[in-house]
Amino acid sequence: MARLANLETEYPVLDSTVRNFCASHGIFSVEDFLIHDLYMLAAFAEQNNSSERLKEGIAQVLSVIDDMHQPWLNGMELLEDAKRNKHVFPTGIQGIDLLLGGGIRVGQLTELVGPSSSGKTQVCLRTASNVARNHMVLYLDTGNSFSPQRIAYFLGKTINPSSAQAKNQFLQKVMSNISCHSVFDIFAMFDVLHQLESYLRCQDGRGGCQMRLLIVDSISSLISPVLGSSSTQGRALMTSAGYLLKKLAHQHNLAVLIINHTVGGEGGYSKPALGDSWKCIPHSRLFLSCDRGSNNYNVSILRHPSMASGKAARFVI
């Protein structure tokens, strides 16, 4: 957080008189200002000799604080942004698209939960191959499950048979839209996401191919190691990861697809991993399972902003 001393170059009104006064009340940075009672501070400033100066200083910090939060929007502006930017991307799997009323939505976190081999990675690969035709995709891989052969297979199924060269060119173009990064712990993921944030900030507004899909396969293998019962640091990391993903999704118009595993719950039924604190972070949660010995999968809605939970469907990959 910015120390008041560092702000002096930009805002000369925050000179040493102001800073000494603030220091006498235990305020050394902008963050301290957030916790203090500013009206009391102004009242103290009133009694001081150089009250005008001090009040100007406080007013200046207040306007700095005003830049620290997101802008206020009214309903019409929100709606316009949703209609213009927050499209729905079909996953390419008919059963899921029908269930979700179109596909996964930009600006929202969609979580795929299921026991192992329930088709979660397959759904992600299929969605990536679908979205990569026109947009860029970032795939964060924690368990070396990304398979370019599978993506090529999905693409091969849907393009018209034409010359081998044209096919090759198309494959090249689409595959080059997908970036795959291996991350093996949560700090590496934070690193990648912060770099992504700076990249997207420059990229937004420029034309051309924009990034529209972020896949994290899987987030439970990144967070479970740090979640322990004794310290709260793990939970704080988990919450900040969730909020960072939400921020990226909303501000840079990405659809985020997250994979989570299941753990045993009461009664022998499995429940999503990462506990109750994580439950409220994704916008939509889908539960996947596989019929043993066949290619048929089941998907049901655990949570969705506009659909009733419990709705189920079947699909084939």
Place this chain on the structure above:
Amino acid sequence: MGSHAKAWLVEDESAREMLDRVLTERPFLLLPPLHRVPLRVGNVVELAGPSSSSKTHILIQAAITCILPKLWKGVSYGGLGHSAMFIDLDCRFDVLRFSELLNHRIMEAANGSSSKVGCHQKDSEAQFARMKPYNEELFALCMKRFLYIRCYDSSEFLATLKTLHYRLQKEREVHGVNVHLLLIDRKSWHLQNVSEAVVQEIRRLLLVHPMLVMATKAVVLGNKYSTNELTWNYRKWSAVDNPYSRNITSDQQLPYREYMPAAWQSFVTHRILVRATDDDLVNGEHQNNSIYLLEWLLPPLNSLDKFTVRDTGVFILS
């Protein structure tokens, strides 16, 4: 820059203005499903409940009632005609769903008044088509009165609260309407000093800008066998009776652990607990709406309200 910054510390109001403000009528608000206890500006209502128990929906319902006008072009909408501010700490607000609900309420009110006149089917359709541009105008007017902000962490939240006073004054000048409703979705920060600062800021704000504050809070109910989403889904698929999905009966007291610091607990004037039950209300072939239970903890009432959520909003069952 200097004069703009100085505007922060201009005195708020003269004595006469203060008397005007305090002596203005402060009506009681009855917002379903919180209709058992009339609420006034200055009250702080806390909605507690496990996740997916329609808490955010109740906030949205209150916001829509607040931004709709009481009477507009001859049609009564039953709203308050004031602005509402929504601070989204959960960052999960869905504006498309919000606008759907608002549209449904507008159409319902418009249809209600036209059916009272007793027109035939054709006439009412023609009237509805005539009303459409009015509906859009009204829709835009209402949406402009809904103010929304997202806070991704507690420093952003504190920054928002500290600058809210200035923002509210600007709103008053621009729109001429007061903000009457402050909605905070999900209070989940755990730091002691942050909570104290938050309570202090809101308290100060309420002195100068009387508003009704409604905040949601996620709790984990004490009962180990409380509604588990997956067992609920399994119940739908298999016919085998699952002994663990016990129905939450009306007379079961589910304790929950209070984790908010004392500063917030003493600030809250009304407390409500909402939860979803395992029952469904079969409502046509497509809709299976869950039934929710609402219980007043402060002031403690012995009744439990049942309600369900529909397209037009909350529908009280009992």
